[in-house]
Amino acid sequence: MCDQTFLANVFGSCDKCFKQRALRPVFKKSQQLSYCSTCAEIMATEALHENETLASLKSEAESLKGKLEEERAKLHDVELHQVAERVEALGQFVMKTRRTLKGHGNKVLCMDWCKDKRRIVSSSQDGKVIVWDSFTTNKEHAVTMPCTWVMACAYAPSGCAIACGGLDNKCSVYPLTFDKNENMAAKKKSVAMHTNYLSACSFTNSDMQILTASGDGTCALWDVESGQLLQSFHGHGADVLCLDLAPSETGNTFVSGGCDKKAMVWDMRSGQCVQAFETHESDINSVRYYPSGDAFASGSDDATCRLYDLRADREVAIYSKESIIFGASSVDFSLSGRLLFAGYNDYTINVWDVLKGSRVSILFGHENRVSTLRVSPDGTAFCSGSWDHTLRVREVVFSFPVCERRGEG
Amino acid sequence: MERVVVSMQDPDQGVKMRSQRLLVTVIPHAVTGSDVVQWLTQKFCLSEEEARHLGAVLVQHGYIYPLRDPRSLVLRPDETPYRFQTPYFWTSTLWPAAELDYAIYLAKKNIRKQGTLVDYEKECYDRLHTKINHAWDLVLMQAREQLRAAKQRRKGDRLVIACQEQTYWLVNRPPPGVPSVLEQSPGRGSCAASRVHMTKRADFYKQEIEYCRRALGRTRVKSSVCLEAYLSFCSQRGPHDPLVSGCLPSNPWISDDDAYWVMNAPTVVAPTKLRVERWGFSFRELLEDPVGRAHFMDFLGKEFSGENLSFWEACEDLRYGAQAQVPTLVDAVYQQFLAPGAARWVNIDSRTMERTLEGLRQPHRYVLDDAQLHIYMLMKKDSYPRFLKSDMYKGLLAEAGIPLETKKRVFPFSRRPRHSSPSPALLPTPVEPTAAGGPGGGDGVA
Numbered sequence: 009m010c011d012q013t014f015l016a017n018v019f020g021s022c023d024k025c026f027k028q029r030a031l032r033p034v035f036k037k038s039q040q041l042s043y044c045s046t047c048a049e050i051m052a053t054e055a056l057h058e059n060e061t062l063a064s065l066k067s068e069a070e071s072l073k074g075k076l077e078e079e080r081a082k083l084h085d086v087e088l089h090q091v092a093e094r095v096e097a098l099g100q101f102v103m104k105t106r107r108t109l110k111g112h113g114n115k116v117l118c119m120d121w122c123k124d125k126r127r128i129v130s131s132s133q134d135g136k137v138i139v140w141d142s143f144t145t146n147k148e149h150a151v152t153m154p155c156t157w158v159m160a161c162a163y164a165p166s167g168c169a170i171a172c173g174g175l176d177n178k179c180s181v182y183p184l185t186f187d188k189n190e191n192m193a194a195k196k197k198s199v200a201m202h203t204n205y206l207s208a209c210s211f212t213n214s215d216m217q218i219l220t221a222s223g224d225g226t227c228a229l230w231d232v233e234s235g236q237l238l239q240s241f242h243g244h245g246a247d248v249l250c251l252d253l254a255p256s257e258t259g260n261t262f263v264s265g266g267c268d269k270k271a272m273v274w275d276m277r278s279g280q281c282v283q284a285f286e287t288h289e290s291d292i293n294s295v296r297y298y299p300s301g302d303a304f305a306s307g308s309d310d311a312t313c314r315l316y317d318l319r320a321d322r323e324v325a326i327y328s329k330e331s332i333i334f335g336a337s338s339v340d341f342s343l344s345g346r347l348l349f350a351g352y353n354d355y356t357i358n359v360w361d362v363l364k365g366s367r368v369s370i371l372f373g374h375e376n377r378v379s380t381l382r383v384s385p386d387g388t389a390f391c392s393g394s395w396d397h398t399l400r401v402r403e404v405v406f407s408f409p410v411c412e413r414r415g416e417g
Numbered sequence: 418m419e420r421v422v423v424s425m426q427d428p429d430q431g432v433k434m435r436s437q438r439l440l441v442t443v444i445p446h447a448v449t450g451s452d453v454v455q456w457l458t459q460k461f462c463l464s465e466e467e468a469r470h471l472g473a474v475l476v477q478h479g480y481i482y483p484l485r486d487p488r489s490l491v492l493r494p495d496e497t498p499y500r501f502q503t504p505y506f507w508t509s510t511l512w513p514a515a516e517l518d519y520a521i522y523l524a525k526k527n528i529r530k531q532g533t534l535v536d537y538e539k540e541c542y543d544r545l546h547t548k549i550n551h552a553w554d555l556v557l558m559q560a561r562e563q564l565r566a567a568k569q570r571r572k573g574d575r576l577v578i579a580c581q582e583q584t585y586w587l588v589n590r591p592p593p594g595v596p597s598v599l600e601q602s603p604g605r606g607s608c609a610a611s612r613v614h615m616t617k618r619a620d621f622y623k624q625e626i627e628y629c630r631r632a633l634g635r636t637r638v639k640s641s642v643c644l645e646a647y648l649s650f651c652s653q654r655g656p657h658d659p660l661v662s663g664c665l666p667s668n669p670w671i672s673d674d675d676a677y678w679v680m681n682a683p684t685v686v687a688p689t690k691l692r693v694e695r696w697g698f699s700f701r702e703l704l705e706d707p708v709g710r711a712h713f714m715d716f717l718g719k720e721f722s723g724e725n726l727s728f729w730e731a732c733e734d735l736r737y738g739a740q741a742q743v744p745t746l747v748d749a750v751y752q753q754f755l756a757p758g759a760a761r762w763v764n765i766d767s768r769t770m771e772r773t774l775e776g777l778r779q780p781h782r783y784v785l786d787d788a789q790l791h792i793y794m795l796m797k798k799d800s801y802p803r804f805l806k807s808d809m810y811k812g813l814l815a816e817a818g819i820p821l822e823t824k825k826r827v828f829p830f831s832r833r834p835r836h837s838s839p840s841p842a843l844l845p846t847p848v849e850p851t852a853a854g855g856p857g858g859g860d861g862v863a
Contacts, residue, residue, distance in 0.1 A: 065622035072629035079633060084640045091644040095652070098661070106670040124841055125678060126669075143675065144835045167841025186840070214737035231740035238740065238782070243624065257701045258790065277783050281628060283635075300650045302643065319638040331461035331471060344654035345647070346661050354474050356467075363651060370467055386681065388659040389670045403670045404660050 022047055080322045088315070088325045092363035098346070101359065101369045106389065107142055107401040116393035117174075118208075118380050122163045125386045129170045130393055131158035137172045139184065142391065142401050151182055151192050160209040160220070171199070171218055173206035179220050181232055199230050207249045212276075219262060219276075221248040227264050229276060241274045243281045250294045256301040263304050265292030271306050271316065285316045287323045294338040298362075299345045305362075307336030313350050313360065327360045329367060338380050343387030351378030351392050373400060453481065482584035484576075517552065520545045522586055524560035541590065653698060657691055666820045673835050680820060683707050690817040697805055700797040712813065716804050717796075724761035725792050725800070728754045732789035736782060747780035755788070765791050 022029055022044035029044030114134040121128055126143040135156050139149040155176035162171045164181075173179035179200035182192050200206065204223035211218055212229075217238070221227045227241040227248055246267035254261045261282060265271045271292055273283040290309035297304045303317045303324070312328035313336050327348065334354035341348055347368065348360040357371040357378055376395035383390040389403035450472070457468035475481050523542045546553060567575050656662050669675045680689055688708050696703040703709040710726075717723040731754065735746045754763050755773065765773070769791050776784040804810055 062622070065626065069622045069625040069629065072626055072633070076629050076632055080637065083637050086641045086644060088644050088647075091641065091648060095648060122841065124838065126675075126838065127840065141837055141840070143669065144837045146837060148840060184840070212737055213733070216739045217737055233739040233741055236740050243628075245621070255701075257793070277786075283632065284628065298647070299654065300646070302646060317640070317643045320640045320643045321632075321635065321637045322640070324640065324644065329461070331457070331463055331467070333471075334474075342658050342660045344651050344658035344661055346651045346655060346658065354470070356470065363647060370464075372466065372470060383660075386659065386678075388664060388668050388677070390660075401670060403668055404663075 080320075083320060084322060088363065089365045092365070095363050097364065098361055098368055101404050103359070103369060103371055103402050103404050105373055105400045105402045107145055109140055109142060109145055109399040109401070110397065111138060111140075111147055112136060112397045112399075114397060115376070115395040116379060116397060116399055117157065117159050118161045118172075119382060119391060119393045119399060120161055120163045120170075121382055121384050121391070122167045123165055123385055124167055125384050125388065127163070127167065128391060128399065129161050129163050129172075130380075130399055131161040131172050131174070132397070133157050137161055137170065137182075139170065140399075142399075149184055149192060153180070157205070160206050162209050162211055162218075164211050164215040165213065166215050169215055171209050171211065173200065173209055173220070175205050177202045177205060177222070179206055179209050179218060179230070181218070197232065197235070199232050199235050200228060201235075202226070202228070204247070207247065208251050210251060210253055212253060219251060219253065221251045221264055221266075223247040225266070227251060227262075227274065239276060239279045241279050241281070243272055243274075243284075244268055244270065249292060252295050252297050252304065254297055254301050255299065263295050263297065265295040265306050265308075267291045269308075271295055271304070273318065283318060283321060285323060287314060288312070290335065293336060296340050299341055299343060305339050305341065305348055307339040307350050309335030311335055311352075313339055313348060315348075315362065325362070325365055327358075327365060327367075329358075332358065334377075337378060338382075340381055340383045340390065342383055342390075349381055349383065349390055351381040351394075353377040355394070355396075357381065357392055371402065374398070478588065482580055484580055516545060516549065517556070519586065519590060520549060520556045521559045521563070522582060524556050525564055528557075528560055528564060657695060665822050667822065675836065675838065676820075678838075688813075688817055690814070690819050693810075693814050693817045696810075700801045703801070703804075712809065713800075713804055716807060716809055717800060719809075720800065720803075722800060724754065724763055725796055727761060728763045729789060729792055729796070732785045732792075735785060736789075740782070743782055744780050747777065747784060750785060751777060763788075763792060764795075 019028070020031055020042065021027065022031060023041040024043055024047040027044060029046075031042040031044055109128070109130070112130065112132040112134075113136065114132045116130055116132050119128055119130040126141055127139060127148070128142045129137060129139045131137045131153075133156055135153040135158055137151045137153060137158060138147055140147055151170075151172075153172060153174070153176070155174055158172050158174040160171075160173050160179070164170065167184075169181055169183045171179055171181045178198050181197045181199050183195050183197075185192060185195070199218055200209070200220045200222075202220065202222035202224050204225075206220055206222050208221040209218060216232050218230050218232055219227065220230065225242070225244045225246060225248060227244075228237055229239040229241075230236065231238055241264070244264070244266040248264050248266040250266075251262055251264040254263070260276050261273055262276060263271060263273045269286055269288045269290060269292060271285045271288075272281045274280065275282050288306065288308040288310055289312075292306050292308045294307045295304055296306075298315070302319055303315055305313055305315050307313045311332050311334060312326050314323050314327070315325040316322065317324045327350070332352065332354075334352045336350045336352050339348060339350045341362070346362055348362050349357060350360065351357050355372070355374045355377055357374075358367055359369040359371070360366070361368050374392065374394040374396050378392050378394045380393040381390060389401050391399055391401045393399040453472045453475075454465065454468045457463060457471055458465055461468070461471075463471070472481075476483070519541070523538060523545065526538070527542065549556065567578065570578075659668060664677055666676050666680075667674060669677050679685075681692065684707055688706075692706065692708070696706065696709045703713055714723060714726055717726055728750070731746070731750045735743065735750065738746060753759055754761055755765075755770070755777075756762075765788050769787050773785060773788045
């Protein structure tokens with residue numbers, strides 16, 4: 009600014025302060041204005057304040073967050089385990105593996121149940137996506153994706169299509185067909201396009217919309233027919249690793265968890281973040297809504313699972329134990345919400361009593377880390393997929409008070 | 418993990434350590450496998466199986482190494498001696514094991530005792546030889562130097578260092594067939610990189626501030642109220658949860674009999690008692706169940722308000738339908754339900770109607786949301802309670818049966834053939850699968 013030469017002594021009203029002064033030409037965003045010398049000086053020093061404003065913004069954000077925490081704490085009058093004291097303790101559980109699905113040649117990364125309660129789609133590191141009838145352990149369909157590490161897969165509500173994606177940054181929808189002449193890969197529809205790997209995907213209430221979460225830090229809602237982006241959700245500061253749709257009456261929200269340790273609840277219509285929770289100490293690997301829709305649980309690399317209530321707007325329970333030192337990779341609730349199943353990276357599955365906060369049972373059986381876990385839609389069993397190339401479907405047999413056997417899995 | 422290992426090495430409360438005689442040499446600070454397991458059981462109040470599992474995991478990650486059989490990293494809960502790995506070699510120090518170092522290690526092994534390299538190690542050795550051929554002299558020289566320096570140490574120390582190194586390389590370069598414990602999902606590697614992208618710029622903070630301001634204004638509910646809600650939800654749904662209360666006639670996964678699924682198929686003529694009870698829990702449950710919804714529609718028909726439910730269904734189709742069909746669907750809904758003089762005109766209050774009609778000029782997916790919510794609330798607050806009190810519902814509840822439990826098989830080894838059901842992808846409309854279930858499990862009235 010200093011070496012700007014005066015071309016002429018123009019006298020007039022300044023564009024900024026409107027006072028009658030000697031004016032200088034000033035270029036602001038390629039537009040020429042005339043400022044008086046005082047305003048010009050102010051504009052020159054504004055650039056210096058850039059860093060200061062950043063710091064002040066940061067401190068303002070911090071203080072607001074502190075106030076928010078205070079507000080949240082004001083209404084917190086009782087802890088969950090105190091309230092749950094009146095509840096009967098659950099008996100000892102014995103959980104047995106009823107089906108072992110072998111057939112993947114590599115690590116199983118993700119799985120989903122079909123609404124008919126017996127079919128499962130699972131995806132693995134070598135790019136294979138297999139649809140099984142887990143009741144008979146038959147494989148019904150198999151697709152090979154052109155990429156490795158298929159980290160997300162989902163079954164459509166009608167049972168007629170599957171969606172999957174991973175390192176190819178896309179989500180592809182394959183309609184399922186039994187016609188032997190047709191190649192399933194030929195009918196593939198590429199729906200979502202992200203700039204980084206796809207970490208999770210899920211159909212909404214119908215086959216025609218799909219919600220995806222990606223390593224580029226965004227979630228997005230897509231129309232399957234046209235591949236059009238309907239809404240995108242920005243706000244995470246790092247990779248988004250998981251998402252879950254709310255089972256609510258109006259069906260408008262979903263929750264996502266990411267590497268920035270935040271779990272955020274979004275409104276699907278406006279794309280805005282409605283609530284955010286930041287109490288985990290490490291990446292959040294999995295989020296799942298409580299069956300009533302008023303709360304959700306999250307599993308994270310800090311070896312804890314936490315329950316967040318949406319109406320009270322805070323974390324209400326932590327499920328952790330000193331002896332559990334590996335991160336939880338996936339969580340799911342039983343149908344009534346009383347049990348929380350969590351698969352961990354130390355090859356085990358821990359079953360927690362949601363209300364009392366205690367661990368009901370620990371299940372062994374996998375030979376490598378448990379990467380995915382889902383309870384079946386009617387709650388009769390749950391399936392866990394692991395890096396040991398297998399999926400196991402397990403359910404519960406009631407133990408009798410006489411012999412106290414722990415879960416064998 | 419380090420936390421656990423460090424506390425294990427604590428001289429007072431840690432695992433009992435003693436000197437161990439190994440062949441001829443004496444190794445100090447060794448622990449036995451069984452001691453490790455016992456200590457874990459006590460400290461964390463675990464079952465023995467779990468303590469063994471935790472110990473095995475610690476060994477697999479190289480934090481504890483066996484002295485006697487350093488080929489495989491397994492925890493044997495007996496008198497086998499183990500030692501704690503030095504922090505230098507801990508996996509969390511995270512510097513990647515360099516090829517060069519591995520080459521030096523293999524060369525040392527090769528030189529020390531001819532041919533003690535295992536097959537896969539031999540292969541690696543040859544591969545590395547071709548890869549870093551140019552630096553091979555350096556490798557050999559380093560190996561010889563290290564061996565010479567080691568010879569000057571006491572035999573005990575030499576053994577210990579050898580075991581430590583071996584364990585380190587077993588973890589970092591696992592033999593074929595053993596899964597590497599260091600593997601990570603691909604995404605996490607790029608995590609650090611992506612974090613760099615989203616630097617804390619001004620707009621990030623502005624977003625946070627805006628969010629905080631909005632959040633401060635939100636109404637919150639007292640914790641006690643929310644938590645009580647969970648308790649009542651869990652107790653209400655408990656009997657309906659197969660994993661908590663079991664299911665009748667039998668859990669299909671246990672008995673290999675899919676009668677349970679047949680009886681609870683989406684469109685079945687005679688729903689079970691539990692199912693009919695669920696319709697009374699919340700309006701959403703009723704609508705989500707096709708049988709329930711059908712009965713509700715009949716009920717509304719009797720009250721001449723069936724168009725409400727049809728309107729709601731049409732709005733749902735619009736919300737979740739294909740983008741291309743949005744204009745046609747909106748138009749159809751308008752013609753059928755909202756236009757003055759429409760065949761099935763729905764009763765919405767004037768303000769909502771005005772807003773909706775206004776929005777219809779530029780139809781989008783959510784344009785009917787206000788109207789839909791209004792009708793939904795109308796049904797929920799008015800028609801639904803009446804449905805629950807109606808004779809129709811009470812009749813359904815009385816008719817619905819509780820299935821008999823299947824008798825346990827006398828010969829537990831005779832497996833019932835598992836019948837496959839037709840895939841939903843096959844049929845244009847979902848049809849109740851024809852079940853070939855065994856005896857028992859009929860719709861017997863309890």
